[in-house]
Amino acid sequence: MTTLSVRTTQTDDLVDITERVREAIPAGLDGAVVLYCPHTTAGLLVNEGADPDVAMDLLAALRRLVPRDGPYRHREGNAAAHIRSVLTGSSLLIPVQAGRLALGVWQRIFLAEYDGPRNREVLVQFLGPG
Amino acid sequence: MTTLSVRTTQTDDLVDITERVREAIPAGLDGAVVLYCPHTTAGLLVNEGADPDVAMDLLAALRRLVPRDGPYRHREGNAAAHIRSVLTGSSLLIPVQAGRLALGVWQRIFLAEYDGPRNREVLVQFLGPG
Amino acid sequence: MTTLSVRTTQTDDLVDITERVREAIPAGLDGAVVLYCPHTTAGLLVNEGADPDVAMDLLAALRRLVPRDGPYRHREGNAAAHIRSVLTGSSLLIPVQAGRLALGVWQRIFLAEYDGPRNREVLVQFLGPG
Numbered sequence: 001m002t003t004l005s006v007r008t009t010q011t012d013d014l015v016d017i018t019e020r021v022r023e024a025i026p027a028g029l030d031g032a033v034v035l036y037c038p039h040t041t042a043g044l045l046v047n048e049g050a051d052p053d054v055a056m057d058l059l060a061a062l063r064r065l066v067p068r069d070g071p072y073r074h075r076e077g078n079a080a081a082h083i084r085s086v087l088t089g090s091s092l093l094i095p096v097q098a099g100r101l102a103l104g105v106w107q108r109i110f111l112a113e114y115d116g117p118r119n120r121e122v123l124v125q126f127l128g129p130g
Numbered sequence: 131m132t133t134l135s136v137r138t139t140q141t142d143d144l145v146d147i148t149e150r151v152r153e154a155i156p157a158g159l160d161g162a163v164v165l166y167c168p169h170t171t172a173g174l175l176v177n178e179g180a181d182p183d184v185a186m187d188l189l190a191a192l193r194r195l196v197p198r199d200g201p202y203r204h205r206e207g208n209a210a211a212h213i214r215s216v217l218t219g220s221s222l223l224i225p226v227q228a229g230r231l232a233l234g235v236w237q238r239i240f241l242a243e244y245d246g247p248r249n250r251e252v253l254v255q256f257l258g259p260g
Numbered sequence: 261m262t263t264l265s266v267r268t269t270q271t272d273d274l275v276d277i278t279e280r281v282r283e284a285i286p287a288g289l290d291g292a293v294v295l296y297c298p299h300t301t302a303g304l305l306v307n308e309g310a311d312p313d314v315a316m317d318l319l320a321a322l323r324r325l326v327p328r329d330g331p332y333r334h335r336e337g338n339a340a341a342h343i344r345s346v347l348t349g350s351s352l353l354i355p356v357q358a359g360r361l362a363l364g365v366w367q368r369i370f371l372a373e374y375d376g377p378r379n380r381e382v383l384v385q386f387l388g389p390g
Contacts, residue, residue: 001290001362032255034292036353036354038362038364038367039364039367040366046170046220047170047215048170048212051204053205054212057200057212058212058213058216061196061213065195065196066321070317072320073317074314075313086307086318088217089219090306091354093164097131102253104167106170107168123355125290126389127291128257161385161387162387177342177346181336183335183339184300184334184339186333187330187333187342187343188342191343219349232261232298232383234298234299234300236300237298258388259387259388
């Protein structure tokens with residue numbers, strides 16, 4: 001298992017970690033890679049990376065659906081970040097063929113920050129075929 | 131790894147691919163199957179397939195939560211499809227016992243199309259136990 | 261594969277199953293554990309468990325985003341539960357190191373009930389490294 005350290009720079013942020021995941025995968029093997037975010041106010045997602053406007057639209061939609069200002073019961077001020085983390089998910093599983101991520105042409109892997117800026121970690125675990 | 135080709139027929143569409151996934155799983159083995167959608171405006175999900183109204187309700191809810199007409203910054207007109215893809219997810223992991231998918235009685239596997247009609251692909255990768 | 265039986269006690273409920281998952285994992289191995297919910301009106305999610313207000317805020321947000329009272333086409337009265345199940349997901353994948361779940365400090369595993377109270381099941385399957 002490899003651990004990536006990721007620095008986020010905004011309250012809401014999407015950081016492209018695709019190349020770092022590529023480097024963490026063993027060469028030549030078939031299987032799948034698990035990416036896991038051990039934080040409750042951040043997450044992991046796959047989407048288009050070519051046009052940065054897609055990331056902006058996604059973060060804006062999440063702010064509209066789950067506004068940072070409540071009302072919420074949780075008193076730490078980041079209830080919205082917890083909720084967005086659940087909606088977009090904490091783990092990814094991506095097939096690997098001969099050591100290469102089976103991402104689509106337009107797909108990139110992002111750490112999704114909802115309560116930054118912070119230092120975050122992503123666990124990378126390779127799983128083999130049967 | 132097997133690749134399924136799936137034709138969607140509507141702008142928003144749910145195509146039941148359960149039987150095709152069943153056929154792609156190796157016989158007799160224990161483990162889990164990864165299904166992966168390499169597209170950024172489509173996804174994969176599991177839900178009820180017995181009553182087609184459930185699929186209609188789901189697509190209507192997604193249109194209400196993330197309307198196709200913005201305002202969005204992304205200029206290709208499909209920002210909503212990218213956002214819905216993130217909310218419902220690009221991969222599935224389903225346990226397999228003795229070569230059989232451990233789906234619940236009412237569960238079916240769907241390709242979720244948010245920017246169709248198009249030809250889509252689904253990657254199917256079997257993973258073994260430890 | 262192990263099957264956990266979980267009793268939910270509210271219409272909308274989050275039941276912490278972290279300790280039961282820990283007990284179901286083989287000792288000493290590296291890999292990942294798949295948790296799978298075979299129901300179409302419930303799901304599985306990871307989030308903070310220290311402050312129970314986070315769970316309350318999450319369930320309230322889901323009721324606001326996907327209200328129980330429609331209008332929906334599905335006539336069984338639980339269309340919202342199907343939709344919430346898709347939004348929050350039916351499976352989890354959590355890395356395991358030397359037999360220990362790689363959960364973050366604040367993370368707990370929850371069965372999410374959206375149409376209870378009911379008896380639910382969670383499948384637990386260990387997957388090994390390559």
